[in-house]
Each structure stands twice: as structure tokens, then as C-alpha cells.
Amino acid sequence: MTVDVEEQHVESLSSTDQKLCVKDFVWAEEQWPKINHNDFDSGNDIPVISLGNISKVQKFDKDYENACKDMVHASGKWGFFKLIDHGVAPEIVESMKTMCHELFSLPRDQKMKGVRPIHLPLGYCATNPDYGQNLPWAEIIQLLQSPQQVIAFASKIYGDQHHPFSDAFIAYMQALDKLGLVILKMLAHGLGLENDFFTKNCEEKESTMIRVNRYPPCPLPEKCLGLGSHSDPHTLTILLQDEVGGLQVLKGDDKWVGICPTPNSFVINIGDTLEAWTNGRLKSVIHRAVVNKEQCRLSAAYFISPSTYATIDAPPELIDPIINPRKYVPFTWGDFRKELIIQKRVLGKTALQRYAIAP
Ligand SMILES: O=C(O)CCC(=O)C(=O)O
Numbered sequence: 001m002t003v004d005v006e007e008q009h010v011e012s013l014s015s016t017d018q019k020l021c022v023k024d025f026v027w028a029e030e031q032w033p034k035i036n037h038n039d040f041d042s043g044n045d046i047p048v049i050s051l052g053n054i055s056k057v058q059k060f061d062k063d064y065e066n067a068c069k070d071m072v073h074a075s076g077k078w079g080f081f082k083l084i085d086h087g088v089a090p091e092i093v094e095s096m097k098t099m100c101h102e103l104f105s106l107p108r109d110q111k112m113k114g115v116r117p118i119h120l121p122l123g124y125c126a127t128n129p130d131y132g133q134n135l136p137w138a139e140i141i142q143l144l145q146s147p148q149q150v151i152a153f154a155s156k157i158y159g160d161q162h163h164p165f166s167d168a169f170i171a172y173m174q175a176l177d178k179l180g181l182v183i184l185k186m187l188a189h190g191l192g193l194e195n196d197f198f199t200k201n202c203e204e205k206e207s208t209m210i211r212v213n214r215y216p217p218c219p220l221p222e223k224c225l226g227l228g229s230h231s232d233p234h235t236l237t238i239l240l241q242d243e244v245g246g247l248q249v250l251k252g253d254d255k256w257v258g259i260c261p262t263p264n265s266f267v268i269n270i271g272d273t274l275e276a277w278t279n280g281r282l283k284s285v286i287h288r289a290v291v292n293k294e295q296c297r298l299s300a301a302y303f304i305s306p307s308t309y310a311t312i313d314a315p316p317e318l319i320d321p322i323i324n325p326r327k328y329v330p331f332t333w334g335d336f337r338k339e340l341i342i343q344k345r346v347l348g349k350t351a352l353q354r355y356a357i358a359p
């Protein structure tokens, strides 16, 4: 007798007190993905930007100017671009990936030692309904950019054998932090602002964080989602995706485009806060992760946050009272973050709406 696929037990995403079946992961029909994880339209992929010719000692030469302009253009049109020749050592990326796979492959009881508390989205978790009521087909590790926190988390799981995980994770976060500052400076420069316009407001790391997603193979990918459609609330996301596709970006109002994995690249996307900060010049675009029947997929999103007291206030250079009036009232990142924690993240892109000024 064949069991209906929706009735199948989902061992990998259940916990001891929560036995889940495939049907528990089925989303509302309007969310069902119409394109597969490996549907890529080559004429429609996001722009690729290389940092290969950008000097380590900051030099404002032609290559630098061009790369800054390209970043601003891609971020205004797509909200997304791929970054290659980014300078993060491949060994750092590989060890982080290996350590995450190793952790996700541990027996459930051992992973649950690092489980996230109910009211704080930090730690390990399977089936985290961050977005609305629906369960994502994913296991997640979410941690702050804080070596102490990484060590505390890894120690809960591995005891005094935590070093391979925590060393790899901390090295990765530090490398991405540096890269994030480079990108934020380039965006500021490309927008005609002081280079440190954003970075001087991102010095504290207290809410910069990483979210590692592992999406197991799914028997019903046409009705489930690894991560529902959302925009990222922070300034900038540096996303690592492995060679299995699944990231899809909304183009216009209703066209989903699959982002083809490119070896040794990062996908960069603009978050809500940077959209407000640039008065809408850079776009925070809705995206999602779809799953597939055969392959496990790993992605890691590094979210760069402003300091708690930084005021997100669009600069006069990006406002024109007649043709481009101010779109958002100024707010502090701390207030926005508080709202996000209370209300959780929302499906689609509505988090920023609370600060929008009616046209
Ligand atoms: O898995 C992906 O490619 C997307 C992940 C993502 O958008 C997120 O974690 O915010």
C-alpha cells in the first residue's frame, strides 16, 4: 500500500514532541512555486560584479568608480547582484560549509542542546515559522556576530570539542564583516555620498547576524517552500548559496526569477533599512527559497545591521522635494528591530510600511 505523500512522516524536521507530516508543510496555493529550483533563465540572471581589479589600499581609480556605479545600478534595478573575486579565502568558506553540514547531520538530541529559546531567534531550530503561519522546509542556525555567542552555542552542542565549529564560524563571520564594509563604502561612493556614510553607523555588531539554512530533499516541492517570500530587514545581506539552486527573486510584481549558483561567488541583496536610508534609490526586493526532491541545499545569509542608535534618515543628496520627496520618516534601527522582534518577520515586504510617508 502506498502512503499518500502528504501523510508521510517528516523525520528530519520533527522534534520529540512534534511529529510532523508533509501536509503540515503545505503552503497556501497562491504561494506554490510555479518554477523549479533549477529553472534559470540565462538572459534574466542578476548582474555579476567583480572586485578583482579593486585595489586593497583604497584607490579611487576608474575600476573602482565603475564597480561602484555598477553596484548602485544593480541594487536600484534588481536589489540583487553577484559578487565574484571578492577576496574571501575559499578555505574560510569551505570550512564554514563543512562545519555546518556536520552540525546539521548530528542526531537530533544533540542539535536540540543548542535549540533557540521561544522568544529569541538565536540558536538551532527546525521548522521555524518566522514567516506567517506556514512551516518552512528547513533547519536553521541563527547566531549574532559575536564570538562569545558562537562559542557558547557550539559548546552546548559539542562540549569542549567545539573548536572546529566555532573557529570556522567565527573566521567566516569576520571575513564577511570586512567584505560588508567594503560593499557599503562602495555603495555610498556610487551614490555620491561620503564613503563612510553607512559604515560609520554600523560600527557596533550587536545585531549583525548569520542565518544558515539547510533545506533537506522534499517529496512535495511544488507545494512547500524552504523559506517563504520576504524581504530582509537589515542593510545588506551577503548570501552564500551552494551549487544546488533554490533562490528566487521577484522581478516586477509577479515574475519569479531563479538565481543560478555561480562558484566562488556571493549573492548580495539590499535590505529594507538600506532602501529607506537611500530614499528608495536602492531596492529591497522580495525573494524566497524553493526546495527540490533530490538534493539537500545549504545557504547562509549574513545580515549587516546598523548600530542600535543609528538614525536611518535619507540624506539631502537623495531627496528632491518635487521629483523625489522623502519616502520614509527617520527611525532608529533599534526601534525597527524591536518591532521586528515583537511582530516577527512578515510575509512579503510590509515591515517598512510603518515608516512610509503617504505620497
Ligand atoms: O536560501 C536562500 O537562498 C535564501 C535565504 C534567505 O533569503 C534568508 O535567509 O533570508
Ligand SMILES: [Fe+2]
Binding pocket: 230, 231, 232, 237, 287, 301
Ligand atoms: Fe532573505
